[in-house]
Amino acid sequence: MLFRTLFFISILFSLSPAFSQNDSTMIRKxxxxALIRGKSYDDLRSLCKGIGARLSGSTQAQMAVEWGKRKMETYGFDKIYLQPVMVPHWERGNKEVAWIQSSSGEVVPIDILALGGSIGTNGMLKAEVVEFKSLDDLKKASKASVQGKIVFLNQAMNPADIVTFTAYGGCYGIRGHGAVEGAKLGAVGVVIRSLALPEDHFPHTGSMYYEEGISKIPAGALSTISSNELSKALEKGKVTLIMEMDCRDFPDEPSFNVMGELTGSEKPNEIITIGGHLDSWDAGEGAHDDGAGIVHCLEALRILKTTGIKPKHTIRVVFFMNEENGNKGGHAYATWAKKENQKQIAAVESDRGGFSPDGFECDGNPSYVQLIKGFASLLKPYDLHHFEAGYGGVDISPLKSAYEGIPLFGFVPDSQRYFDFHHAASDVFERVNKRELELGCASMAAFVYLLDKSLE
Amino acid sequence: MLFRTLFFISILFSLSPAFSQNDSTMIRKxxxxALIRGKSYDDLRSLCKGIGARLSGSTQAQMAVEWGKRKMETYGFDKIYLQPVMVPHWERGNKEVAWIQSSSGEVVPIDILALGGSIGTNGMLKAEVVEFKSLDDLKKASKASVQGKIVFLNQAMNPADIVTFTAYGGCYGIRGHGAVEGAKLGAVGVVIRSLALPEDHFPHTGSMYYEEGISKIPAGALSTISSNELSKALEKGKVTLIMEMDCRDFPDEPSFNVMGELTGSEKPNEIITIGGHLDSWDAGEGAHDDGAGIVHCLEALRILKTTGIKPKHTIRVVFFMNEENGNKGGHAYATWAKKENQKQIAAVESDRGGFSPDGFECDGNPSYVQLIKGFASLLKPYDLHHFEAGYGGVDISPLKSAYEGIPLFGFVPDSQRYFDFHHAASDVFERVNKRELELGCASMAAFVYLLDKSLE
Structure with a gap:
């Protein structure tokens, strides 16, 4: 397998002669x-306001597939495909309700959203609450202290982490695995503090998992304000949580990845994949997550085409389906590409919101990190300054095992506001700034332009 | 005067030995x-919601002076002064109204705000409109084409400028000098397209000037949407503008700069001034402009004090009065400092909004630009990456002629959203993100910490 890695290293040009004044002029174009004649803001509006939330398996997700195909047709991309993929189908049902009841009998309503994939409560669920500050604390608890209760996992994201994704990663366990760990100790339900930074009334949903052989219990997220209220009430004595969630699973549904290309002028059979995910959670409108990423890639390809750039390699934009709760689209894409013997030479994802661009990260051989560091001086006039080793994206990650040595790149916008909106009803079109979105599209186009030029 | 410049150069340490692991630890603190125990967001809320807009000469501006003094007392700064300064006093009066009337007689209301300093219309003003795309176009026009009409200066900010302040600078002339140039040709009024990037219904006010010997005519700003409507109506034929503005000047009022210090441990008589401006335009709440800058400086000093840092030089925070329409506070401060023989060794201003920090600019000798470039590696973990020659700030600029060779530094946050809010009713507390504000405060504290260490 070393051969493959060597292959990927050998496709790098030596960089210094590759760029010229002409490249600088091209990037300015x-x-x-993007900034003068851009379509991205209107495209995002039509996705968010014309369709809205689009969870895998929903009618809205199917509408989004058709929207994506139509957009690519309108922009005249060279090839447009729909790739079939089976996806999970989970529905929230009626809006969730919850109250906390203190020992004095006082009842206070709290903000709750079921976590994605949770079972419902099958009517009213009422039980005493036991609070833990982390998943580890829960794991260490005795069965007696948890049995028959609702576990409240109240771990706050660490505000001292400069990159908010780091803080998110630190709390991910309570959402993903809280229900399993609670059920092991006999809990009848679990509620978590939303993985969010601001103190507000928006609960944030997201994926959670059950394990074979561990009983399934309902799992919800509380807003940060409701979490503080519940914690405060628990300081005073026994608290009962009353909740109802109507959510449920349905059989898998057929859906699609949507793809369009600019055919390579020299090496049409070598493919640079760029993409984001078309599905979103069902709260909000999936504006930052990941409508922005979809539009970044769509607009990048439109810009490359409109400005008359003829890429050497084929640039394929993919709107992946089902990143949020299964990554079925990402897996189907990598499997299909491999099976068809496609030569995938690099992939770029945008799935960190539509904020002011900082740069790009590389998940790949250090020589690729050096490669993108070589883009820095050309992109400095646009305030792109972050070119580091790091993460690519969930949707493109299955390419890594299918194509050993393939470099994956992730677009990195400013992360400060991302967890104000992520997976919440507040992730709507109005929270995306037009210029920030447009600069992201242009950054993606410029990065792909340079990447295409740099790869043999 | 070369002596002074040499003095300022000589106060730089050689940099390499100046910083250590300890500095890196200190900056993390x-x-x-700022991020864990910060006061900035609550302080900005109390300034914006507890007082609101605070134009020079208004009761709110006086309330803001008292707010500033009280805050500094609460945080236990070493010395707190109010420095008297006489400021202009202009009032908007009743809310402005305006309509456009096409030749068919149809009347459509439009969004208008008087420019700051404008005279009123003295009842209803009604005249035909003549449109120009720039101040230069107006200057080239014939008297016959302008006489008796209302001039409409419809120059849009250039969206292709990456730094939005560049686009603002390109349009500044229509706001500052449109009334004078219109009056020279016999216009009876002037309305401008707001200096703003988004298409929305917010008109943006700002300073404008009259000239001795040129008759004063009323000047207002239209929202970008109203500007587009007016321009479209003019394509179809003659258009009449009907407007009323109640604004007027009053005699100058006494007001104050507010100052507080951390006394230097080694050189208490050498002063690093840091500041923003306390006054704001009367639309909105002056949240980004410049409540954020006030809070950046207030919080920076609080943080330095709380973390136990003993600066070598005296760090003085100044809340300047009257940046928006006269810069009387800035001039009074420089004059006073000079007269008192104070040794001012550097000044830093924050007046570009409360957005994610990019870095700092230096208006000074190239050796100071090199100095701050030397801060970059210590500040990279906080995504501070912009250390360049550039601009300091309006309030601190009079120090430049009072102290030849003094380096001025400007805090540089991301500029993309600034002209969505600038001088408009939309510049409210809710438009400031808590983390972005806090990171700005910490950046200011870290910069001042390093500057104090670096200067002899």
Whole structure:
């Protein structure tokens, strides 16, 4: 397998002669197109306001597939495909309700959203609450202290982490695995503090998992304000949580990845994949997550085409289905590409919101990190300054095992506001700034332009 | 005067030995204080919601002076002064109204705000409109084409400028000098397209000037949407503008700069001034402009004090009065400092909003630009990456002629959203993100910490 890695290293040009004044002029044209004649903001509006939330398996997700195909047709991309993929189908049902009741009998309503994939409560669920500050604390608890209760996992994201994704990663366990760990100790339900930074009334949903052989219990997220209220009430004595969630699973549904290309002028059979995910959680409108990423990639390809750039390699934009609760689209894409013997040479994902661009990260051989560091001086006039080793994206990650040595790149916008909106009803079109979105599109176009030029 | 410049150069340490692991640890503490135990967001809320807009000469501006003094007392700064300064006093009066009337007689209301300093219309003003795309176009026009009409200066900010302040600078002339140039040709009024990037219904006010010997005519700003409507109506034929503005000047009022210090441990008589401006335009709440800058400086000093840092030089925070329409506070401060023979060794201003920090600019000798470039590696973990020659700030600019060779520094946050809110009713507390504000405070504290260490 070393051979493959060597292959990927050998496709890098030596960089210094690759770029010229002409490249600098070309990049300026890409930014002008995005900022002066850009379509991205209107495209995002039509996705968010014309369709809205689009969870895998929903009618809205199917509408989004058709929207994506139509957009690519309108922009005249060279090839447009729908790739079939089976996806999970979970529905929230009626809006959730919950109250906390203190020992004095006083009842206070709290903000709750079921976690994605949770079972419902089958009517009213009422039980005493036991609070833990982390998943580890829960794991260490005695069965007696948890049995028959609702576990409240009240771990706050660490505000001192400069990159908010780091803080998110630190809390991910309570959402993903809280229900399993609670059930092991006999809990009848679990509620978590939303993985969010601001103190507000928005609960944030997201994926959670059950394990074979461990009983399934309902799992919900509380807003940060409701979490503080519940914790405060628990300081005073026994608290009962009353909740109802109507959510349930349905059989898998057929859906699609949506793809369109600019055919390579020199090496049409070598493919650079760029993408984001078309599905979203069912609260909000999936504006930052990941409507912005979809539009970044759509607009990047439109800009490259409109400005008359003829990429050497084929640039394929993929709107992946089902990143949020299964990554079925990402897996189906990698499997299909491999099976068809496609030569995938690099992939770029945008799935961190539509904020002001910082740069790109590379999940790949250090020589690729050096490669993108070589883009920095050309992109400095656009305030792109972050070119580091790091993460690519969930949707493109299955390419890594299918194509050993393939470099994956992730678009990195400013992360400060991302967890204000992530997976919440507040992730709506109005929270995306037009210029920030447009600069992201231009950054993606410029990065792909340079990547295509740099790869043999 | 070369002597002075040499003095300022000589006060730089050689940099390499100046910083250590300890500095890196210290900077981490400053950021932790801002992000975990920060007061900035609550302080900005109390300034914006407890007082609101605070134009020079208004009761709110006086309330803001008292707010500033009280805050500094609460935080236990070493010395707190109010420095008297006489400021202009202009009032908007009743809310402005305006309509456009096409030749068919149809009347449509439009969004208008008087420019700051404008005279009123003295009842209803009704005249035909003549449109120009720039101040230069107006200057080239014939008297016959303008006489008796209302001039409409419809120059849009250039969206292709990456730094939005560049686009603002390109349009500044229509706001500052449109009335004078219109009056020279016999216009009876002037309305401008707001200096703003988004298409929305918010008109943006700002300073404008009259000239001795040129008759004064009323000047207002239209929202970008109203500007587009007016321009479209003019394409179809003659358009009449009907407007009323109640604004007027009053005699100058006494007001104050508010100052507080951390006394230097080694050189208490050498002063690093840091500041923003306390006054704001009367639309909105002056949240980004410049409540954020006030809070950046207030919180930076609080953080330095709380973390136990003993600066070598005296760090003086100044809340300047009257940046928006006269800069009387800035001039009074420089004059006073000079007269008192104070040794001012550097000044830092924050007046570009409360957005995610990019870095700092230096208006000074190239050796100071090199100095701050030397801060970059210590500040990279906080995504501070912009250390360049550039601009300091309006309030601190009079120090430049009072102290030849003094380096001025400007805090540089991301500029993309600034002209969504600038001088408009939309510049409210809710438009400031808590983390972005806090990171700005910490950046200011870290910069001042390093500057104090670096200067002899």
């Amino acid at each position: 890409l930014f002008d197109e | 400053l950021f932790d204080e």
